[in-house]
Amino acid sequence: MKFDVRKFLADRSVPIMFIIICAVCIPLSGFSTSYLFNEIVTRIVRNTFLILSLLIPIMAGMGLNFGMTLGAMAGEIALIFTSDWQIWGIPGVVLAMILSIPISILLGALCGTLLNKSRGREMITSYIISFFINGIYQLVVLYMMGPIIPILHESIKLPRGYGIRNTVSLLNLRQSIDNLVSINVAGVKIPVISFVIIILLCLFIVWFTKTKLGQDMRAVGQNMEVARAAGINVDRTRILSIIMSTVLAGFGMILYLQNMGNIATYSSHSQIGMFCIAALLVGGASVDKASIGNVFLGVILFHLMFIVAPRAGTVITGDSMIGEYFRVFISYGVITLALVMYETKKHKKKKMTKEGTENEK
């Protein structure tokens, strides 16, 4: 087959656009290379795990899992408990992860079951489910924690005696994994263990695609009818993919928060799904196809832009708010673009296959 330069570029239009934006903004921002590298490494450590959790539902044909927010909430609840029990450091992180598993499984199973009932509209449904569960999360955290669910420490409770404060400090947990083993390469701090965890997750995903369940998910993702006819339990397989994604998102959120050092109880999770999905798409993924490479490229490009754009914006317009504005607007823009491109591609493909059969007759 001939290498088609135009097609190659068109397929990668989003990452290319971001590379150009970054290339323009980096010199404008005037940041030093080592500062940029340090920031990028921090962002990779912070976000990659979360973004990787999106891969499995895409493989199972359920699109971008906006429902990963549910996992993020599970992670937050688990961290609230561990900080209430004053279990810090590595044990705190590990315990939080263990605690998050049952919550994630429960929420994931709920989300997966609902998505099975709304086939073909998984993305919008999961998006709305995340709002719905956010309401329940607020109910639990704002009213039930205290009177019903015992919270011991006054420091995380609202002054009125129940509910959790807007910010829960994780100071004693902060970067405990990142700082466990870290090396310094040319002024850039590399948190070795965090990277090892991310690499392990990548290996897990690669291994998973080679399992029977992974194969079944790919099949279900491509053609549910055929998969069902071959005796695969389609509904169950789809639910499993969402559960796995939710559990991984919960772990990802815990790693993210241990890096940040505090929980913004009512807002940490609210945009995390949006930003993760935007980052994945910036990395060149689409609704039905995403790879580990997309994740890494996406994290780097998306966050590089976030680091340099505000400063570049300040330099150009003298207003630092422009950067923050840019960040939100670009995220939504990228997601919209990706969804539209996916639909047009699908439409084109359908037209082409139709033409194909027409010719054969």
Add this chain to the structure above:
Amino acid sequence: MKNIKKSYYGTAVLHDINMELSEGEIIGLVGENGAGKSTLMNILFGDEVIASTGGYEGDIFINGEKAQINSSFDALNYGIGMVHQEFSLIPGFTATENILFNREPTKKSLVSSAFGDRLDTLDRKKMKEIADDAIDKVGIKIDDDMLVQSMPVGHKQFTEIAREISKEKLKVLILDEPTAVLTEKEAETMLKSIKNLASRGIAIIFISHRLNEIMDICNKVTVIRDGVVVKTSDIDKITVDEITKYMIGREVDTKHREPRNVEGKDVIMSIKNLYVDMPGENVRDFSIDVYDGEILGIGGLAGQGKLGIPNGIMGLYDAEGDVSYKNEKINISEPMSSLKKDIAFVSEDRRGVGLLLDESLEWNISFLTMQVKDKFLKKILGKLMSFRSNEEIKEVTDHYIEALNIKCTSSKQKARELSGGNQQKVCLAKAFAMQPKFLFVSEPTRGIDVGAKALVLDALKGYNEKYGTTIVMVSSEIEELRQICDRIAIVSDGKVAGIYKATEPVEKFGALMIGAKAA
């Protein structure tokens, strides 16, 4: 199989079917569309549809033992495999992965012993071995690493057969029109490999509309009509003509009708320099005059643009050019513009464009007329609101069900549940209900059987004679055009290659199709 009976929604589709099949035998199963072939095979293969509509009656014996087939897993356990008309393959999987789909050999690992079999890893090497072995048996070279979506149609079909063969227990293989989508060359290979399989002791049920294929490879042929086996015979004791006769139960009228001389009449539609951008059927600079009251045939090879003509004029694809009807210009980018002028179109894509599959026949037949001509509506409150008039709709629908002999349970049945030929008749009824003055018909007989074909052609001819409606019929079958048309235009490369009277010998049309200039 003994005394198999099955009814759908209270209508019996199969009565007392008896069939026998021995090892290594190829039996041909023929019948008109809707005769019950597919239902019978669905029973054998334990299709979901059967169980969900109340199961079947009668007994199936396999190797002398009574078998109860309730699901496709039961069928597989009894060694029955089926290759469906629609490909049931996963497009993004390789041939190997598809062949062993959901039967992949796996390796145990530490994780899977803890979390269950679904976390076993796939044994790629072994998968390749089994797949290659199955492909060898089929007898055609398929690249086992090729993704199904990039395969030619023929290879997809072979992949499906390989999948069935790779099942160790396979004793009976059902092939539902395996050659329908293949080129002649591929079909030949397919037939060869089917024979080859039979010689390995696999019994094969071969369903096809191409009778010469049946004659070619089958040992026996069974003809089904209206849910009854009307004839089972050894292949060397029967001829194609006899089979056809058994299939339709009546003589087919292949008489050509006398073409009328239309040249002197008024021009009803004049098409000038028409360009249509329809994928695979581009029309370039097509011009023709259509005379009042004639039946004009448009023929030509696939992909030459004949399908683009009606689709373009009716506004379904982008088109440019001057089309005037009764000396008035038609806006060809707007379907309503032609419809309002009593021009109707029966599309070749009956399931996509022609029908509302999940609606009743009443709706299907009446909705266009309702939209275009405000018929079947009751006006109340001084025409402010209009309601459907269900009585009128039912009346019209019942009229056409009878007139066109549409086989259905009632006018309330859903269009999806009808067979292909009957769906086509519904499409015609929809167009007739509009009482058009001008009718485009595109491939009206595609994918329907001989009996229904004759009926459809008769209906068109009758309608033309009775109401003087001008009909433009597009078809790839030159023979059927010659049966009912007055003139036939052959389209080649998007333009008119020539127009002849329908009585001209077939060879003259053939020459035009392959690009010769009109004399």
